[in-house]
Amino acid sequence: MSEESVRTRLNGVFRDVFDNEQLAVVDTTTANDVEGWDSLAHVNLIVAVEKAFGVSFTTKEISGLGNVGDFVRLIETKTG
Amino acid sequence: MAFLSVDFLLLLPLAVSLYHVIPTTWRSFCLLAYSYLFYCTWSLPYAALLLVVSLAVQRLGLRIEASVEDSVQKRYLAVGVVCLSLLLFAFKYAPVVSGRLSSLLAPLGVSYYTFKLVSYLVDVYWEKIPAERNVVAFLLYPVFFPQIVSGPIQRARDFLPQVKVAGPVDPSLIASGLRWILFGLFKKFVIADRLALFVNRIFDSPHNYGSVGLLLACYAFAIQLYADFSGLTDFAIGVGRLFGIDSPQNFNAPFYAPNIQEFWRRWHITLTSWLTDYVFTPLRIAFRNWGDAGLALAIVMNMVAIGVWHGARWTFVVFGLTNAVYMVVSAFTLKPRNRFFKRHPTLATARLIAAPLVTFHLVVFALVLFRANGLADAVYIASHVVPIDVFVSSLGHGRLALEESLHGLGLSFFQVYWALLAIPLMEAVQFVHRRGLLPRLFYARPTWVRWAVYYAGILVILFFGELEAREFIYEHF
Numbered sequence: 001m002s003e004e005s006v007r008t009r010l011n012g013v014f015r016d017v018f019d020n021e022q023l024a025v026v027d028t029t030t031a032n033d034v035e036g037w038d039s040l041a042h043v044n045l046i047v048a049v050e051k052a053f054g055v056s057f058t059t060k061e062i063s064g065l066g067n068v069g070d071f072v073r074l075i076e077t078k079t080g
Numbered sequence: 081m082a083f084l085s086v087d088f089l090l091l092l093p094l095a096v097s098l099y100h101v102i103p104t105t106w107r108s109f110c111l112l113a114y115s116y117l118f119y120c121t122w123s124l125p126y127a128a129l130l131l132v133v134s135l136a137v138q139r140l141g142l143r144i145e146a147s148v149e150d151s152v153q154k155r156y157l158a159v160g161v162v163c164l165s166l167l168l169f170a171f172k173y174a175p176v177v178s179g180r181l182s183s184l185l186a187p188l189g190v191s192y193y194t195f196k197l198v199s200y201l202v203d204v205y206w207e208k209i210p211a212e213r214n215v216v217a218f219l220l221y222p223v224f225f226p227q228i229v230s231g232p233i234q235r236a237r238d239f240l241p242q243v244k245v246a247g248p249v250d251p252s253l254i255a256s257g258l259r260w261i262l263f264g265l266f267k268k269f270v271i272a273d274r275l276a277l278f279v280n281r282i283f284d285s286p287h288n289y290g291s292v293g294l295l296l297a298c299y300a301f302a303i304q305l306y307a308d309f310s311g312l313t314d315f316a317i318g319v320g321r322l323f324g325i326d327s328p329q330n331f332n333a334p335f336y337a338p339n340i341q342e343f344w345r346r347w348h349i350t351l352t353s354w355l356t357d358y359v360f361t362p363l364r365i366a367f368r369n370w371g372d373a374g375l376a377l378a379i380v381m382n383m384v385a386i387g388v389w390h391g392a393r394w395t396f397v398v399f400g401l402t403n404a405v406y407m408v409v410s411a412f413t414l415k416p417r418n419r420f421f422k423r424h425p426t427l428a429t430a431r432l433i434a435a436p437l438v439t440f441h442l443v444v445f446a447l448v449l450f451r452a453n454g455l456a457d458a459v460y461i462a463s464h465v466v467p468i469d470v471f472v473s474s475l476g477h478g479r480l481a482l483e484e485s486l487h488g489l490g491l492s493f494f495q496v497y498w499a500l501l502a503i504p505l506m507e508a509v510q511f512v513h514r515r516g517l518l519p520r521l522f523y524a525r526p527t528w529v530r531w532a533v534y535y536a537g538i539l540v541i542l543f544f545g546e547l548e549a550r551e552f553i554y555e556h557f
Contacts (some may be wrong), residue, residue: 019415038341039356039360039361039364040341040364040375040411042361043361043364043365043368043375046365046368047368047369059361059362059365059366060150060205060206060207062361062365063206063208063357063361064206064207064208
């Protein structure tokens with residue numbers, strides 16, 4: 001899956017999870033930039049991403065996520 | 081040596097002066113020597129234990145980093161986490177569980193240093209930080225004397241880089257350290273220890289008091305605990321800054337939190353953020369496919385861990401469970417509540433005032449469990465605080481009710497009065513600080529004005545503080 005298509009689909013997942021149709025995330029977006037992205041929402045996001053891309057992450061991989069860009073690269077390695 | 085004793089306060093200026101005249105390359109070693117000297121005044125064998133544990137954890141960190149296979153890394157991590165947990169359990173819980181309370185005194189700060197070391201190992205495993213090769217810097221991390229007594233639980237990634245910087249300490253950091261110390265002592269002596277006179281008598285024999293006394297004691301304990309623990313943290317932050325080390329904040333206006341999740345994000349921040357990162361999030365991830373039940377289970381386990389961290393007592397377990405119920409209800413209703421108030425903007429304004437009040441009262445109620453000398457006492461207090469009764473009786477003669485209540489305790493209105501006057505002052509200073517107004521309102525004033533305020537602060541503590549030697553509540557955890 002190309003990086004661009006990962007980004008597009010990931011943005012759709014963010015909009016669903018945070019219930020915000022206007023949301024547009026970029027690689028540098030972090031939890032501080034998105035309203036409602038707390039520790040509870042973070043795991044909902046992980047579950048939604050795993051379902052959307054048909055992948056499974058380890059705790060270590062999840063803990064290493066600093067921003068959306070890290071997410072994109074992790075999904076790419078998993079789906080690639 | 082007690083953290084807050086005359087000896088400590090007299091030695092501190094000497095220690096700070098020496099620290100600033102020695103070559104900067106010796107500084108981390110100097111801090112390590114101070115920290116172990118301080119620890120040795122409590123117990124030499126336990127100082128040796130801490131040294132051995134710290135060296136072992138440093139080796140484990142290096143092994144984790146050097147291993148290529150994830151399974152090998154995991155094995156080293158497991159060895160470290162299990163051994164540190166056993167150490168904590170052996171000293172903190174085993175004597176209570178086995179009923180031999182007096183046989184073993186827990187090492188000073190064991191709850192704090194084991195948590196620091198566990199987070200270090202996990203962070204190395206998660207590749208958030210490199211394994212530390214500088215032995216002196218690493219050994220200083222768990223034992224650093226301003227933080228050993230009761231935190232804050234600083235993370236290695238924030239602490240270690242500060243120790244390894246060998247340069248002159250910014251004078252403004254030292255000045256701010258002195259201000260933190262002064263404010264911490266004010267909170268402790270003028271507010272916490274004065275309120276303690278009142279709170280302790282009522283909680284030690286709740287059956288002797290009526291609902292007015294019980295209710296006032298519940299409120300007073302919440303404020304006492306806050307002033308005591310945040311005062312100690314302020315003192316610890318201040319002492320750390322005198323040596324150029326910045327420690328994290330532990331409180332951020334918790335009693336103004338609009339919901340219980342937010343309260344726990346603002347109360348004992350370094351403990352709750354530790355538990356969020358190393359207990360709640362891994363549990364939540366492990367249970368992620370169980371839906372809402374998984375979320376509820378992770379919350380319950382996390383909140384019980386917060387309760388039990390304070391000690392092996394049933395009141396702490398029930399304190400954790402009570403907070404777990406609050407959190408589960410709040411977490412599952414937050415979205416619908418937000419939607420409801422979005423549709424009713426008039427009510428949303430009322431919510432701004434009502435939500436922190438409701439949250440504060442939930443916390444005050446839960447803290448009865450935290451303070452009561454056993455579950456039976458907690459149930460007695462909770463069932464005998466009848467708000468309507470109190471409200472009616474205090475409507476006409478609020479001060480009279482308070483005076484009667486204090487008189488029954490053998491305390492004068494004067495003894496607790498100063499604490500009541502000092503609470504608004506504490507809140508005002510913290511408000512100005514949170515809003516970032518201190519530079520404009522205070523630092524910009526002429527030197528003589530600022531020093532007059534500092535001297536006034538010292539005099540207030542000396543004259544109005546309750547200076548009988550008493551320990552900090554959080555020293556025991």
